[in-house]
Amino acid sequence: MKKNDLKNALKREAPFFMIMPALIWQVLFFFVPFFIILGLSFVTFYGPVIGQIVTFNYYLSLCDNAHVRIVARSLIFAVLNAIFCLICAYPVAYFLARRITRWKNFFLFFLILPFWTNMLIQIHAWFFILERNGLINTILLKLGIITTPLHLANNIGSVFLLMVYCYMPFMIMPLYSILEKLDQRLIESSYDLGANNWQTFFNVTLPLSLPGIKTGLFLVFVPSFGEFVIPALMGGSKHMFVGSLISHYFLMAFDVQKGAAFTIASGLVLLLVFVLCNWFFSKKMRTTKGPSYAAFTPESLPSDVNSGE
Amino acid sequence: MRQKESSISRYCLPIVTVGLYMFLYIPMIVLIIFSFNSKEYTYQWSSFSLKWYYELFDSIEIWDALKNSLIVATSSVILSSVMGVLLVFYSAHTYAKKTFLLFYGNLVVPEIVLAVGLLSFFAFFSIPLGITTLIAGHTLVGLGYVVPIVHARFLELDNRYKEASLDLGATENQTLMRVILPLLSPALFASGLLVFIISLDDFILSFFCAGATTQTLPIYIFSMMRSGATPVVSALSTLLIVISSILVLIFSSLQIKKTDMLQ
């Protein structure tokens, strides 16, 4: 009787058994690390034994010029990058989604490819363009426009350029997806009701593509805020960004606790931007209700880009 | 009934588009060309040579790194797909149906934060960094893609397929294997490919979770670039671009086939 009970109970818990691996994986490697970081940023260590001393010193030590400047720089770069990508990507996405009829797959293929190409390779490729004896300098010298080569690489401008380059596909994809799905009848009925091209664009197309814009902005903003590869390689390692500083703390200076505190602090900055941005968009998109995570559904990632046909 | 296009949309849009494509592709093309350059220390063309490709194919480290990359990518695809499907299938329509929401964080949090967290976790529990920690990290990212994609597809699937199967006498496991998995397979394949390529390209997480102990291809490329990029990197990059193109081709033909089926 008892044995039977146990068997039944086990049978009943089979789904629990099945969902646990993913859940435990997620908890162990996502949530527990988060709490470890949080803990590290508050606790002082005394040798091998963890001292029970809670301190805000790590956070306080972050409040100097250097750290604030690094966070501010990252923030400005990430915001500018997101906006710049949006401005460049929107016309292209619009053109591809709504104007191109022939060769569409061809164009799409070349749009997806950079997304699937390793970022390091992209950075590497740009050296051939920007370096002192790279393509641009060679051409300019040949044309006689300049006499001494320009130093185009290894500065803050080249970092920004590379950020735009590397994250542009992240902006185009969601925009393309949403513009592709946009119902042509809505646009036609706008024309039908007497609106001209611009009025139609600002009153119909643009508002309806807001979810795509939001996704794109997030997809560009988040990784560029935490960027550390581009400044390290293309920036001549001259300026630190949030990502570089985190990696400096954890991998170079081995100052884990300050690093943890900095990670948490910059995470809070990111969260703040999230909240502001969400608030802004929810004001704009009153009609499209839904939890904010909707912006991050991976379906809006490039995987989906072809399915709209 | 479309109104006459304004000159802006007529001329500016194509120009901007072509400009963007050039912006995206000129560096790549130059890179590919220069991988056949014979001189080592220059960004200027001298003469055609395949020697960097020979060097590439001779190098033990690169193939070792590629092997590691493939092992990690394959394992994380398998692990995240299996775990993701099990989670979605057994949690949907039960008390645990909201659990999938937990996985959205993996995509929202900057990768470097994930990486730092994992590094601290492994340090905290004195787990030696290596290929398994790499797999752990990549699988975590993979779950962030697989779970939402498969979950969305699963919800689109009529729950009646599951019910019909149970109704006809199948157990849950039989239903999963015979009905749900075949129906999910396009989504699963797509997300699997996505996870594969992301794992193959991933640098930040690998850099933190394995560091120098287990070289993956991106880590190898990074360390080579940091020590002054030799043209071998260009040759390797060319090779990787070709591989990516093939994967994208597979991917998009797959998507098109799927949409064909629906029509």
Place this chain on the structure above:
Amino acid sequence: MRSIRLENITKKFDGEVIIDNLSLTIPSGKFFALLGPSGGGKTTLLRLIAGFDQVDSGTIFLGNQDITHAPINERRVNTVFQNYALFPHMNVFDNVAYGLKIKRLDKDVIEQRVIKILKTVHLEKHIYKSITQLSGGQQQRVALARAIINEPEVLLLDEPLAALDLKLRERMLIELIELQDTLKTTFVYVTHDQFEALTVADYMAIMNQDGQIEQVNTPKQVYEFPVSTFVANFVGTTNLLNGTLQLKDASQKLAIDGLGQFEVAVSSDKSWASDGSAVSLSIRPEKIDISKKEEAGFSNHLKGIVQSIVYHGRSTQYNVRVSNGQLLQVFEQNEEHFPQEVIEYDDEVNLYWQKENAVLLEK
């Protein structure tokens, strides 16, 4: 074949009561229709029987066996889903053979039985077609074949014809009746369409908006003698006249404001009927005679003005405004090619009915 007995079933979703303390017996071997408005608890009830949902309280018996908590796959009950839920990645054969393959029968046996069952539903020509190649009616038959091949004790059909057009629906109804005749399986047929229910059912139950059963009986009984205004309204169309019952000196009359008094027949089983109680009178439109002329031989008579005329083909519907402002529907068969009497818009007409043809209902 066993019957299904539901005892005091209650089911809530998110705190909202869908089915409240419901008891119902579905006789074995009969074609049983469950009729109710959309959004009622019909489908829920079906899902409880099939096991897709669990009751909050109450018991479900299959014969004498308690199956309240039995797993779905262990119930000898099969379902034909509203949208068929045919597996799109399998062909017709594999869909139908699914249940048998699950039971791990021999390949030969499976093939024999699948082909036999496909013959019964006239699909023998489409055995290896993909599901997407089939028309709606053919898909419907596959769904049916897939369910009955398992030889269930009870077959549940959840609005199986909703997606078909009218002609096809009528033909499928006939086929369903014939199928049930040969199989003798208990069919439970859920629909919101009273026409379907009246056509197929041996017995039918009418469920109201609140998930309660109002009446269980044969279709004829339900139609002719509805027990409530809900049933009268839902099954077929009816005219409801509200009034006060006057039972004095063996005369049975109904006083209606603004119309006067009418004769009614109060049968003995209506125990609630007493002098002065407020009641409704249900008169089916086809039970009313309409004429411009004065006629004799009817127990009740009313005058009105034709408000609108709707031509239905086999009958004509007149909407007549009577003196208290109420609109009454009247159906008249179009028996003759050239009717003797032409009733036009705005004509003043006389309405007649026999008191036995009107049903008195508790208000």
Place this chain on the structure above:
Amino acid sequence: MTTHYSWRSTLIIRVSIVCLWIVLIYFFLYMPRLINSIYTQKQITILTWPAFIDAQYVQKFEKETGIKVNIRYFDSNEELYVKMKKTGGEGYDLIIPSDYILDTLIQEDLLKKIDRTKLHFFDQLYPHLVGTYVDPHNDYSIPYWWGLWGMAFDKSFFGDKKMDESWALIFNKNGLGTHTISLDDGRELILIAAQYLFGNVDVLDEKQLEMIRTLLIDQKPWVEVYAEVDRANFLLASKICPIGIMVDSIIARVMLEMPDIRFIMPKEGGFLQIDSFAIPKTTTHEKEIYQFLNFIYSVPAMQYHTSKFGFFSPVKNVQHADCPIAFPTEEQIQKTRFFKNIISREQISDIWIALKS
């Protein structure tokens, strides 16, 4: 059948399921180590800088002796130190720390004493590499890689300009003030700056640190790149930058192809860096280690490695075939110092962040 199962049995089952999975995952993470410990075949694992030991060449050793050699890499001395500190270097049989971290490792008693009698080549080592301040009797370390830190510049950029052989060329705007390659390693850069500012010092006080910080921040505007020496080497060779901090043995190969490039030892004094083999205390493969060491220090092996990776051999009798820089003279070596441990990690980090913010 009852509808209500006891919550207790449910809880027990669920907790055990969770535990089971956690144990499985933990087991998975530890797998490489477990496999390694089960795998008792003769093998050694070396933790080395990249481009120190050639995996291809080592295969020869594997074939000859049947000992498997696993080569693992590390990126910074700090990484190595943290590893050693945490696990005592468990899993590694040979490590190659730089001199100053070797100092710490010896002081913290993490290394095993070397039995010099088992080494055939010890008397062949160059005298300036043995008996350093870190390990006066070489009880714990055997020098492998070494190099002199100075500066390299490309003459073609400067024409006939007289180059003052001083660190001022890169630190002082009046020196050159042109696109300079600085070092992407805080410790070494700060110590070089200290050498430039204060000469030979063994302590740095707050004021001096402040001066170093100012110097470096002042230098930043004309720094083209903060780079590792390998990259600096590349930047010089591809004529992107004219001058930078450099290690002699690294630039040597480039100088073969580009005669314009010169290496100079600043008059304030350069630095000598020695990376030595050391054995973690936890090793259990001592016999194989000595076999390997004798192999790697053999003349052909040294010949191969020094010419492949471009560094100076630590043992005599190895020909540096066509080396354009004369092998460092006794006098040059006299002028060098070590990158000593005179500045704490926190101090380095602070200056570094201030510099790069």
